[in-house]
Amino acid sequence: MSDLKQYPQALSIAGSDSGGGAGMQADLKTIQERHVFGATVLVAITAQNTIGVQDALPLPETIIDAQFKSLAADLAIKACKTGMLADVTRVRAVVRNLKKYDFGPLTVDPVMVAKGGAPLLSEDAVAVVRDELLPLATLATPNLPEAEKLTGLTIDDEAAMKQAGIALQGLGVKNVIIKGGHLSADQESNDFVLLENGESFWLTSKRVDTIRTHGTGDTLSACITAELAKGANIADAIRTGKDFVEAAIADGIIVGHGHGPLNHWA
Numbered sequence: 001m002s003d004l005k006q007y008p009q010a011l012s013i014a015g016s017d018s019g020g021g022a023g024m025q026a027d028l029k030t031i032q033e034r035h036v037f038g039a040t041v042l043v044a045i046t047a048q049n050t051i052g053v054q055d056a057l058p059l060p061e062t063i064i065d066a067q068f069k070s071l072a073a074d075l076a077i078k079a080c081k082t083g084m085l086a087d088v089t090r091v092r093a094v095v096r097n098l099k100k101y102d103f104g105p106l107t108v109d110p111v112m113v114a115k116g117g118a119p120l121l122s123e124d125a126v127a128v129v130r131d132e133l134l135p136l137a138t139l140a141t142p143n144l145p146e147a148e149k150l151t152g153l154t155i156d157d158e159a160a161m162k163q164a165g166i167a168l169q170g171l172g173v174k175n176v177i178i179k180g181g182h183l184s185a186d187q188e189s190n191d192f193v194l195l196e197n198g199e200s201f202w203l204t205s206k207r208v209d210t211i212r213t214h215g216t217g218d219t220l221s222a223c224i225t226a227e228l229a230k231g232a233n234i235a236d237a238i239r240t241g242k243d244f245v246e247a248a249i250a251d252g253i254i255v256g257h258g259h260g261p262l263n264h265w266a
């Protein structure tokens with residue numbers, strides 16, 4: 001009898017971060033920490049460190065299609081997520097493949113701009129994410145600026161966050177977590193969760209005064225994806241994701257000279 005272990009498998013569809021703190025690298029590290037096997041479809045390469053994004057190269061559609069095909073032919077992926085998708089061509093390539101293959105529940109982290117200000121999604125691709133990718137999503141995890149761009153709403157308080165959640169469901173996303181970390185006056189960071197069944201709740205965490213926040217959104221969505229691959233229900237997966245990120249921010253590590261990465265071992 002073999003005692004080889006089987007792990008659930010999850011997929012990150014994203015851009016790379018050569019600095020190792022965000023993007024696909026953060027996804028894989030997080031998925032591994034959650035004891036799930038991580039596979040990847042690389043959509044773009046960035047030359048990046050903790051100081052900023054120095055260069056980026058979107059990959060040809062043919063190699064994006066080929067990566068999806070390779071995984072579908074062999075692995076048994078139970079949940080997937082998207083991160084940096086770069087531009088209209090890449091978003092459409094990902095949408096096309098997600099319609100073709102079943103990789104389980106999809107979490108869309110609608111990544112638009114890096115903390116240093118570098119664009120990770122072209123302006124004209126926002127509408128394509130909204131109209132073509134969001135309707136495929138089991139969960140979307142926008143921060144406030146991303147939720148504003150996707151809904152056209154101004155979100156400056158918690159009532160507006162609720163409105164945005166409803167608006168996002170109107171765009172076809174089943175479940176939504178809106179990350180309130182950008183509501184600047186607050187001592188707390190409050191995220192609003194709205195589920196498919198109409199249930200809603202707030203997740204509150206103490207704001208940590210740190211510059212070691214690089215890859216926060218990637219880590220949250222990757223942790224949730226790993227939990228969904230294990231078969232967790234959506235509410236539990238979101239709560240686990242929030243706890244994981246909170247711990248990873250609270251106990252940062254020193255890498256580089258800028259916005260350092262999270263501590264995935266926390």
Ligand code: PLP
Nearest residue numbers: 015022023084111114115214215
């Ligand atoms: N680089 C890539 C490739 C990403 O996917 C992301 C976030 O999704 C970032 C950078 C953003 O990093 P930060 O947390 O510093 O905004």
